Amino acid sequence: MFGHRSADFAALYNRVQPGLQELFGTADPVYLFTNSSWGAMEAAIRNVTQKKVLNCMCGAFSDRWHEVSLACGKEAGALRFPWGHPVDPEAVAGELATGQYDSITLVHNETSTGVLNPLADLMAVVREFPEVISVVDTVSSFSAVSIDKDKLGIDVVLTGSQKALALPPGLALCSVSPKALDRAAKTPGRGFYFDYLNFQANHLKGTTPTTPNIPLIHALESKLADIFNEGLENRYARHATLNALVHSWVERNQFSLFPQKEFASKTLTCVNNTRDIDVPGFIALLKKRHNCVIDGGYGKIKGRTFRISNMGDETEETIGQLLKNLDNILAEL
Numbered sequence: 001m002f003g004h005r006s007a008d009f010a011a012l013y014n015r016v017q018p019g020l021q022e023l024f025g026t027a028d029p030v031y032l033f034t035n036s037s038w039g040a041m042e043a044a045i046r047n048v049t050q051k052k053v054l055n056c057m058c059g060a061f062s063d064r065w066h067e068v069s070l071a072c073g074k075e076a077g078a079l080r081f082p083w084g085h086p087v088d089p090e091a092v093a094g095e096l097a098t099g100q101y102d103s104i105t106l107v108h109n110e111t112s113t114g115v116l117n118p119l120a121d122l123m124a125v126v127r128e129f130p131e132v133i134s135v136v137d138t139v140s141s142f143s144a145v146s147i148d149k150d151k152l153g154i155d156v157v158l159t160g161s162q163k164a165l166a167l168p169p170g171l172a173l174c175s176v177s178p179k180a181l182d183r184a185a186k187t188p189g190r191g192f193y194f195d196y197l198n199f200q201a202n203h204l205k206g207t208t209p210t211t212p213n214i215p216l217i218h219a220l221e222s223k224l225a226d227i228f229n230e231g232l233e234n235r236y237a238r239h240a241t242l243n244a245l246v247h248s249w250v251e252r253n254q255f256s257l258f259p260q261k262e263f264a265s266k267t268l269t270c271v272n273n274t275r276d277i278d279v280p281g282f283i284a285l286l287k288k289r290h291n292c293v294i295d296g297g298y299g300k301i302k303g304r305t306f307r308i309s310n311m312g313d314e315t316e317e318t319i320g321q322l323l324k325n326l327d328n329i330l331a332e333l
């Protein structure tokens, strides 16, 4: 172990920057937060919202961002879409046109419903409102589909270690534009632990404001090496292929996708329980017989849906084996 004010740490910090910047599609710095993604989400609200934030809500994670905004004492608007539907760019345009907002939150891949929101179309709308700082959660899409922060004009993009990156939990990554930093400089009540200005001042010295999770940053460096050895295009293609394998399993077994197909996530599949199987029983048996774990549906769609992930380091072999195991269990039910 070494200290976070050491030259060794600065070298490690600076070594992970270029890879992270490439994955985020940005020339802006990427701050390393020692906390899970919710910390980086709360940080965004506290640093960029002065007047009112528009929370675009279409599932458990985007819904909760509204609660976080209110819990931070901010004025917040709730633009709600039914679970399983994407955020509609026209509705966003209409709401922003009221002129009430100085910031907006979007979840790229809504993990609870398996919806991949149309980020490019949404950002085309948000760019029409230069006073609005955009904040995008890419927790379950980062490094699995391409994210063009600078090209799309996104101000703040964040992700966490334990979902699409398949690292242990405890680290969040967040890239912040100069425009968002300017906003932060004029925003009172940023707090201490999450202050972007403090992150930026330390970034310039190759370090973090407080003691970071150094072991996880080593793991991140190793993961970045794996990602670039595989090649980004290959990594994106692998996720698309594995996702298509899961989709064909869904069809073959007379289930259906919870979201509309054109907005379906590339990293996980949220499946409608159209056959009315006993989902908790299905999952328990899968664990018992094959030591595999899938999810039995999130929050209010628990049991009505179940979710199969293909994010991280899954391969055709591992997903193929999982789907075979699922077939065995279905035959047993």
Ligand SMILES: *Cc1c(COP(=O)(O)O)cnc(C)c1O
Binding pocket: 036, 037, 038, 039, 061, 107, 109, 110, 111, 112, 137, 138, 139, 140, 160, 163, 169
């Ligand atoms: C898991 C998840 C989060 C929150 O992650 P924590 O690690 O629990 O803080 C936020 N957004 C999305 C889309 C997620 O999938």
